[in-house]
Amino acid sequence: MKNNSRLRYFIYLSLIIIGGCTTGKNALQKGDYDASVEKSVSRLQNSPKNSEAMQVLKTAYDLALKDHLRKIEEAKASNDLFRWESVMYDYQKINQLADDINSCPACLTVVPGPAKYINELADSKYNAAGARYNSGLGYLRENNRQSAKKAYYEFEKTQNLQPNYKDVKAKMEDAYWAAVTRVVVQPIIVNSNMYKLSSDYFQQQIDQFIGNYSRNKFVIFYGETQATDQKIVPDQVLSLNFDDFVVGQTYVKERVEKLKRDSVVIGETRDKKTIYGTVKATLSIFEKNISSSGLLDMSITDWKTKKLVRQQKFPGTYIWRDSWASYKGDDRALSKQQLAITRRKETLPPPPSALFLEFTKPIYTQLVDDISYYYNNY
Missing domain, CATH: 3.30.160 (Double Stranded RNA Binding Domain)
Incomplete structure (x- = not known):
């Protein structure tokens, strides 16, 4: 009887731990708000009436949104030449959280209409592309092979961010041939x-x-x-x-x-x-x-x-x-x-x-x- 009691205790404890992991509670306590939202959404997709997952989602989403918006404002205020890439990253994370919640009907009862920043993301991508493009122009003006290589990679990043940005394809070609060693x-x-x-x-x-x-x-x-x-x-x-x-x-x-x-x-x-x-x-x-x-x-x-x-x-x-x-x-x-x-x-x-x-x-x-x-x- 004593052994059976211990067994039930350990099973109960394990269920509590597993439940905390699957609802995102542990991630929330550790300050990983995005992971907490992801886990609680996953839990509610499988168990729409799970009260703990609902509570975790509401708290985690509010904290995640505030955290990303804070990082966005801090990045905009910084002197980092490539700050718009940080801004872009945080807008992408916010929009991903919204997409996750929108894919879960039970989640929408907890967080109706999660915020999406589509125009802001597009603007940050454009600005990030501009920063890389200007950096590439700077390297290209140095008129040496190593700088031309750096310029090529900056124009390549520009193209990945904004494929039709100004004359980036032509500049990328110029940088490439300036960087090439012909043997x-x-x-x-x-x-x-x-x-x-x-x-x-x-x-x-x-x-x-x-x-x-x-x-x-x-x-x-x-x-x-x-x-x-x-x-x-x-x-x-x-x-x-x-x-x-x-x-x-x-x-x-x-x-x-x-x-x-x-x-x-x-x-x-x-x-x-x-x-x-x-x-x-x-x-x-x-x-x-x-x-x-x-x-x-x-x-x-x-x-x-x-x-x-x-x-x-x-x-x-x-x-x-x-x-x-x-x-x-x-x-x-x-x-x-x-x-x-x-x-x-x-x-x-x-x-x-x-x-x-x-x-x-x-x-x-x-x-x-x-x-x-x-x-x-x-």
């Missing part, structure tokens, strides 16, 4: 017909990367031919050149092992008894490494000042490996693995053009990572 990427020159196809493929990979680059809208890459055709005057020139490369350096190493295995059946006597003995062999293992490597230099130069603004070097190495073996003596002295490698023959290495392409793969990865790192937040 012309010069092609890699490899003076060797043997590696022409591979170097062309490496160049195509770079061209594809710069053609698809979109991380920073204020950086545009152009190939040299494209820049010439479009008469682009670059801000920067990105040059790529191999300081050096070596293809097909061959190293062959021979390792000789003397092998011996005891207790191997080597025959039998006349009376059919097994004869055990020791077998021997000499195993020669050959390892061939063909190394190809290169060092790519990347330099970025300011077109106007001819000043070098960035330089990096990217190494790349590829080693092609082959191994085979031969033996002399008794093959029973060899393990299964050793015997297997003796059945392999020396294989032909890839052609030089393929080796060239392989050592450029790690170079390409380093290159695009560095270009991205440098320009992503440029």
